[in-house]
Amino acid sequence: MNIGIRDLFLISPELSVIVLAIIVVSLDLAVRRKGVVIAVAVIGLLVPMVAGVSVWSDIRTTGADTAFNGALVVDEFALYFKFLTVTVLALLFLSSSEYASRFHPFQAEFYGLLLLSSAGLMLLPAAGDLITVYISLELASLPVIALAAYNKTRLKSLEAGLKYLMLSAVSSAVLLYGFAFLYGATGTLQLVSFDPAIPAIGQMLMNGESSIPFGGVAVMVGVVLVVAGFGFKLSIVPFQMWTPDVYEGAPTPVAAYLAVASKAAAFAVVLRVFYTGLDPVASDWSLLFAVLAAITMTVGNVIAIAQTNVKRLLGYSAIAQAGYLLMGVAAYVGSGPDPELGIEAVLFYLAGYAAMNMTAFFVVMAVTNRTGDETIDGLAGMGRRAPLLAALLGLALLSLTGIPPTVGFIGKLFLFNAAINADMLWLAVIGLLNSVLSAYYYLSVVRVMYLRESDNPIRITLPLYAWAALAVTSCAILVLGLWPGGLLEVARQAALNLV
Amino acid sequence: MILELAHFQILAAALFCLGLYGVLARRSAVMVLMAVELMLNAVNINLVAFSAFRDISIVTGQVIAIFVITVAAAEIGLALAVIMRLYRRRGTVNVDEIDWMKG
Numbered sequence: 001m002n003i004g005i006r007d008l009f010l011i012s013p014e015l016s017v018i019v020l021a022i023i024v025v026s027l028d029l030a031v032r033r034k035g036v037v038i039a040v041a042v043i044g045l046l047v048p049m050v051a052g053v054s055v056w057s058d059i060r061t062t063g064a065d066t067a068f069n070g071a072l073v074v075d076e077f078a079l080y081f082k083f084l085t086v087t088v089l090a091l092l093f094l095s096s097s098e099y100a101s102r103f104h105p106f107q108a109e110f111y112g113l114l115l116l117s118s119a120g121l122m123l124l125p126a127a128g129d130l131i132t133v134y135i136s137l138e139l140a141s142l143p144v145i146a147l148a149a150y151n152k153t154r155l156k157s158l159e160a161g162l163k164y165l166m167l168s169a170v171s172s173a174v175l176l177y178g179f180a181f182l183y184g185a186t187g188t189l190q191l192v193s194f195d196p197a198i199p200a201i202g203q204m205l206m207n208g209e210s211s212i213p214f215g216g217v218a219v220m221v222g223v224v225l226v227v228a229g230f231g232f233k234l235s236i237v238p239f240q241m242w243t244p245d246v247y248e249g250a251p252t253p254v255a256a257y258l259a260v261a262s263k264a265a266a267f268a269v270v271l272r273v274f275y276t277g278l279d280p281v282a283s284d285w286s287l288l289f290a291v292l293a294a295i296t297m298t299v300g301n302v303i304a305i306a307q308t309n310v311k312r313l314l315g316y317s318a319i320a321q322a323g324y325l326l327m328g329v330a331a332y333v334g335s336g337p338d339p340e341l342g343i344e345a346v347l348f349y350l351a352g353y354a355a356m357n358m359t360a361f362f363v364v365m366a367v368t369n370r371t372g373d374e375t376i377d378g379l380a381g382m383g384r385r386a387p388l389l390a391a392l393l394g395l396a397l398l399s400l401t402g403i404p405p406t407v408g409f410i411g412k413l414f415l416f417n418a419a420i421n422a423d424m425l426w427l428a429v430i431g432l433l434n435s436v437l438s439a440y441y442y443l444s445v446v447r448v449m450y451l452r453e454s455d456n457p458i459r460i461t462l463p464l465y466a467w468a469a470l471a472v473t474s475c476a477i478l479v480l481g482l483w484p485g486g487l488l489e490v491a492r493q494a495a496l497n498l499v
Numbered sequence: 500m501i502l503e504l505a506h507f508q509i510l511a512a513a514l515f516c517l518g519l520y521g522v523l524a525r526r527s528a529v530m531v532l533m534a535v536e537l538m539l540n541a542v543n544i545n546l547v548a549f550s551a552f553r554d555i556s557i558v559t560g561q562v563i564a565i566f567v568i569t570v571a572a573a574e575i576g577l578a579l580a581v582i583m584r585l586y587r588r589r590g591t592v593n594v595d596e597i598d599w600m601k602g
Binding site: 130131134135138142145146149152155156158159160161162165166169170172173174176177179180181183184187188189244245248249312 | 511515518519522528531532535538539541542545546549550553554559560562563566567570573574577578580581582584585588589594597598599600
């Protein structure tokens with residue numbers, strides 16, 4: 001095995017994020033002013049952006065490439081998520097600098113851990129074999145455990161850290177057990193080698209040659225365990241219990257990071273593993289995912305109605321949204337017409353979801369940081385006290401409901417379309433009914449903001465850079481909702497790498 | 500009796516189930532962590548056995564087992580830090596009592 005310059009070039013976006021994390025943490029020792037450290041972290045994120053663009057222009061001419069003997073696949077699908085992660089991270093840094101001042105004097109480590117975790121998230125969609133999946137998953141989730149418990153004077157934060165830790169450890173073990181069975185059955189860990197290996201097992205079983213121990217059963221058990229293991233990361237029912245607790249207890253920027261960046265990468269790796277590795281048994285897992293999608297969105301939406309804490313509400317909303325996204329994963333058509341529709345819809349919706357969820361989290365972060373009140377009732381009178389913030393939160397919630405002309409509407413339309421294309425009309429109908437159901441709790445927040453008066457005189461102001469982050473995310477909601485064409489074409493090109 | 504692959508599989512499955520039971524039934528956070536270790540070691544046995552019985556000269560399974568051991572060590576380090584912090588604040592590591600969020 002030899003590692004060349006080419007391999008290092010292909011992972012230069014991740015490498016530069018890791019180097020930036022080290023720079024940020026060590027700069028903190030030398031510089032007294034925290035503002036400088038944050039500025040370096042934000043501006044430094046331009047480096048992985050530029051590296052990503054140069055890798056992208058390279059593979060546009062030479063085609064998708066692999067690094068480290070196939071351990072990493074660098075194609076447009078992987079790059080789509082690298083850009084998404086870096087953008088989310090930059091906006092998160094801008095909006096959370098005020099919130100993070102409560103961690104004084106440990107702000108730099110907060111940003112450093114976020115950077116390290118996002119390096120894992122950037123590697124995940126590029127994973128070419130199961131070892132890489134496992135290592136990057138752990139690289140992404142170990143820093144998040146520390147981040148969830150970062151507010152160490154607050155008991156809820158420690159509880160969130162402990163819960164995330166326990167569930168991520170158990171889910172990793174389940175996932176690995178599944179990997180072990182897949183490895184035992186196929187004799188390989190490379191995703192691309194699964195395709196010939198799994199049908200070969202089926203052939204051998206039909207001929208009555210039992211040279212492979214537990215052949216067919218091992219694949220089946222492996223797939224079920226892998227779905228369960230990933231289920232925790234995607235927060236789909238019945239593996240969703242940790243989500244609301246962690247969202248409520250963790251510092252708000254960390255909850256936003258989990259809801260947006262971490263979820264996007266988890267969906268990316270699920271698409272990669274199931275569409276390139278396990279597509280010979282697609283008829284089994286696509287039905288499994290379809291049923292889980294229907295249950296997930298229903299459970300998420302129904303429980304969300306009863307919530308009184310805004311962050312918890314967003315936690316249940318994230319579960320319901322995971323259900324919608326899972327529809328796109330389930331919409332596998334194989335060699336049927338438009339096989340890329342499902343993946344394309346997931347990729348597009350993930351970008352739109354990042355925009356709307358970040359807007360919601362940023363406003364909630366700004367408000368709760370000032371008032372210290374995380375209940376929905378605490379938002380009363382926002383329409384008068386902070387008209388612009390109230391309008392932006394309203395826009396984000398309308399988009400999460402799926403009302404035109406926002407990106408949430410277009411994105412859901414594509415997801416339903418993908419489900420119908422895969423002959424799953426029932427799933428699209430359940431999704432539609434769920435959208436109606438979700439309007440109840442999303443719009444009741446809007447009602448509290450505008451129609452309920454409050455004697456709370458606190459006015460909410462924000463620093464300029466936080467406004468800049470909010471401007472980007474809220475414009476993205478409208479721009480992607482009105483002109484989805486450009487991003488959709490990028491998503492389609494990325495999706496074609498997997499089919 | 501000759502040890503076959505199936506014996507290792509049964510051992511691993513038993514260990515994994517034991518670990519899963521421990522995670523669900525144990526109340527002390529430290530014991531839950533030990534149960535998780537049991538699950539990970541079951542996976543390791545599985546991986547090494549599959550690898551050894553398939554082709555002794557290709558060590559992919561052993562390599563991933565080493566990765567798993569390394570990452571598990573890092574995970575435990577972090578876990579104990581969080582549990583220590585909780586213990587200092589509350590004087591308990593009972594997972595039933597560490598539950599301040601409802602809904």
